Amino acid sequence: MTRxxxxxLLLGLALRPAAGQLLTVGPQFVLSDYREVxxxxxxxxxxxxxxxxxxxxxxxxxxxxxxxxxxxxxxxAATTGFTATQVDVWVAYDxxxxxxxxxxxxxxxxxxxxxxxxxxxxxxxxxxFYEIGPGATVVFRANYLAAPKFSGGGRAAVSxxxxxxxxxxxxxxxxxxxxxxxxxxxxxxxxxxxxxxxxPIQETLARVGLAVQF
Amino acid sequence: xxxxLGAVVSFAALAVPxxxxxxxxxxxxxxxxQQAYDNLEYRQVLTLARAALRERLTGAERARVxxxxxxxxxxxxxxxxxxxxxxxxVLIDPERQLDPNRVSPKAYSAFDVALRQVLLxxxxxxxxxxxxxxxxxxxxxxxVTQPARVxxxxxxxxxxxxxxxxxxxxQVNLRWPARLAGGDPVPAGTYTVVVDxxxxxxxxxxxxxxxxxxxxxxxxPSVTNLPGYQFLPETEIPPQSWRPVGLAFLYTGGALVxxxxxxxxxLGSSSKRELGLVGGAALVTGxxxxxxxxxxxxxxxxxxxxxxxxxxxxxxxQDIAKENVARRQQVQVxxxxxxK
Numbered sequence: 001m002t003r004x005x006x007x008x009l010l011l012g013l014a015l016r017p018a019a020g021q022l023l024t025v026g027p028q029f030v031l032s033d034y035r036e037v038x039x040x041x042x043x044x045x046x047x048x049x050x051x052x053x054x055x056x057x058x059x060x061x062x063x064x065x066x067x068x069x070x071x072x073x074x075x076x077a078a079t080t081g082f083t084a085t086q087v088d089v090w091v092a093y094d095x096x097x098x099x100x101x102x103x104x105x106x107x108x109x110x111x112x113x114x115x116x117x118x119x120x121x122x123x124x125x126x127x128x129f130y131e132i133g134p135g136a137t138v139v140f141r142a143n144y145l146a147a148p149k150f151s152g153g154g155r156a157a158v159s160x161x162x163x164x165x166x167x168x169x170x171x172x173x174x175x176x177x178x179x180x181x182x183x184x185x186x187x188x189x190x191x192x193x194x195x196x197x198x199x200p201i202q203e204t205l206a207r208v209g210l211a212v213q214f
Numbered sequence: 215x216x217x218x219l220g221a222v223v224s225f226a227a228l229a230v231p232x233x234x235x236x237x238x239x240x241x242x243x244x245x246x247x248q249q250a251y252d253n254l255e256y257r258q259v260l261t262l263a264r265a266a267l268r269e270r271l272t273g274a275e276r277a278r279v280x281x282x283x284x285x286x287x288x289x290x291x292x293x294x295x296x297x298x299x300x301x302x303x304v305l306i307d308p309e310r311q312l313d314p315n316r317v318s319p320k321a322y323s324a325f326d327v328a329l330r331q332v333l334l335x336x337x338x339x340x341x342x343x344x345x346x347x348x349x350x351x352x353x354x355x356x357x358v359t360q361p362a363r364v365x366x367x368x369x370x371x372x373x374x375x376x377x378x379x380x381x382x383x384x385q386v387n388l389r390w391p392a393r394l395a396g397g398d399p400v401p402a403g404t405y406t407v408v409v410d411x412x413x414x415x416x417x418x419x420x421x422x423x424x425x426x427x428x429x430x431x432x433x434x435p436s437v438t439n440l441p442g443y444q445f446l447p448e449t450e451i452p453p454q455s456w457r458p459v460g461l462a463f464l465y466t467g468g469a470l471v472x473x474x475x476x477x478x479x480x481l482g483s484s485s486k487r488e489l490g491l492v493g494g495a496a497l498v499t500g501x502x503x504x505x506x507x508x509x510x511x512x513x514x515x516x517x518x519x520x521x522x523x524x525x526x527x528x529x530x531x532q533d534i535a536k537e538n539v540a541r542r543q544q545v546q547v548x549x550x551x552x553x554k
């Protein structure tokens with residue numbers, strides 16, 4: 001899915017909430033921890049983003065865009081930080097009252113480009129959700145990140161993404177949201193053709209925000 | 215002769231009101247006979263009563279004179295003469311009744327024998343009634359004092375309709391459907407129910423005017439519920455349980471275990487700040503939801519029950535609609551006796 005097509009899809013969903021369709025949109029505050037290659041190369045930071053969630057019958061779409069400024073953490077070997085822009089999209093289909101299968105994409109872009117790996121991957125997974133009270137829903141998801149592409153090259157046969165989500169209706173159309181995501185990519189590179197070396201990437205992300213239901 | 219007598223008696227029955235002890239006779243001889251009877255001077259009663267019968271008397275006075283004769287003969291143990299005197303009483307006033315609590319047993323039995331020896335149709339009653347044409351009947355009651363051939367008719371604006379006929383004796387109860395031969399209700403108007411009794415050459419008639427009116431049949435209102443059955447709430451509030459906090463703990467624990475399991479050893483332990491923030495929020499939410507009143511949930515059994523009840527009410531209303539269509543084509547017949 002190209003970026004313009006994805007934008008058009010999200011815009012269409014946002015502007016045309018049909019009868020029987022739920023739509024929530026809202027801003028988010030983001031905390032993140034990012035590690036790459038070795039324990040000494042780690043970053044921490046915060047940022048802002050936005051999220052959209054839409055449902056029609058059994059089909060739901062979720063998208064989140066965040067921009068996080070990551071700085072070297074205490075004891076990190078890194079000397080400069082970078083800014084990461086991450087887009088996550090999920091399209092889910094309910095297969096049971098408390099479970100969905102989902103597919104989507106993950107795209108993370110680092111700026112400056114060579115300070116960290118930019119990555120793109122396809123998501124395939126499932127999630128479980130349960131309404132634990134009036135207007136309060138918890139979600140747990142596990143995705144396999146298939147065919148990841150890295151700006152620095154390499155491959156990652158095992159890449160997984162875990163998530164925990166919470167949605168609470170605070171008042172009327174106003175919802176509070178909190179989402180945790182952890183992904184790990186077992187990236188391997190072969191610099192100079194001398195043989196593969198491990199260059200894993202690991203990120204944790206917490207998004208806390210508000211959303212308005214339409 | 216008997217036919218003539220019957221006609222005269224019928225006329226007298228219509229013209230003479232029932233006698234009562236309180237009625238005061240205008241004729242002086244009758245008054246003296248009454249006074250003599252009150253003084254137990256029976257010989258004097260007989261003399262004065264016979265004298266009075268030779269005078270010009272009204273029907274009521276004549277009936278009273280014969281009644282005094284009947285009582286007097288009864289008191290004097292002349293039962294046959296008492297019976298003859300009472301026969302004259304009931305021929306003049308067929309509706310005359312004696313109160314067994316106020317007259318002597320001899321006089322009462324003589325009166326009863328007299329009734330059985332004269333052909334009379336007495337106590338003709340038509341009850342007030344209202345019914346849907348073709349679905350009810352008018353009660354008609356009368357008493358025939360001897361076994362006789364009796365014909366009951368209704369004569370009026372709609373013509374003459376035979377109510378019933380037969381050989382009857384004693385109390386007779388008839389039910390008149392107030393319909394013409396074709397089955398239609400008799401037209402509205404004033405009718406006279408006439409009962410003719412015939413025994414050999416003796417005949418007797420009694421009549422009662424009635425008024426027949428027509429009206430519209432009330433329709434039945436549609437129903438919104440069935441008696442004894444009520445709609446049940448379609449949602450129910452489940453009992454409070456630890457389930458919310460349990461699920462929040464389960465989901466958060468899953469995320470924690472997954473995170474710990476997936477962490478790369480070469481990258482070191484990952485930050486738990488993010489998971490602590492979101493997981494903590496989930497646990498707090500679960501705890502709050504455990505304490506809160508649970509959200510109502512659909513009560514499937516009640517929903518099915520209400521659906522059945524609505525179906526039943528719908529069917530009942532369909533039946534009522536059909537019934538009302540029929541009712542709008544019917545006539546409410548009201549029959550009421552008219553004072554003579």
